[in-house]
Amino acid sequence: MFKDRLKKAMKDLKLNQVQVSGMTGRSRASICQYLAGAQVPPDAVQRSMAAALGLDVEYFTAPDAPQHTDPVPKRHGGIRQLSLKQAAALLGVDKETVGKGLQQGVFPWGYGVKTSANRWRYIINADRFSQIEGVEIQEGESA
Helix, strand or coil: CHHHHHHHHHHHHCCCHHHHHHHHCCCHHHHHHHHHCCCCCCHHHHHHHHHHCCCCCCCCCCCCCCCCCCCCCCCCCCCCECCHHHHHHHHCCCHHHHHHHHHCCCCCCEEEEEEECCEEEEEEEHHHHHHHHCCCCCHHHCC
16 A cells, blocks of 8 residues: 555656655665565654655555545644745745756755746755754744
């Protein structure tokens, strides 16, 4: 079940193993093992991975979890997200640079999803951003 849901999430979100590894903090070898069904991570790790990918935390663990991979909406008590503009300001670069990096899978704290020919949707995990970039994000700063 886990391997199938991980494959579906990766396909729907257009992510490769390297991107999933960077976003979740799991090694590429572990991701490969998960996809092959050779290993299944503990529930706590599955929840952490779902959150890092911007999915409902129960996406991998609950038998009746929603099978859609729409990012979790921004909400109090949920996954804190940053906007493209906020991430760019914290990094001291323009938002086009951050957008291109997310589209190319360069940044391990987020990703870009192509929604139409010329439009992208960006998911930036504020907690992962803070941890990796060494920047403290106040509650009011996340989107």
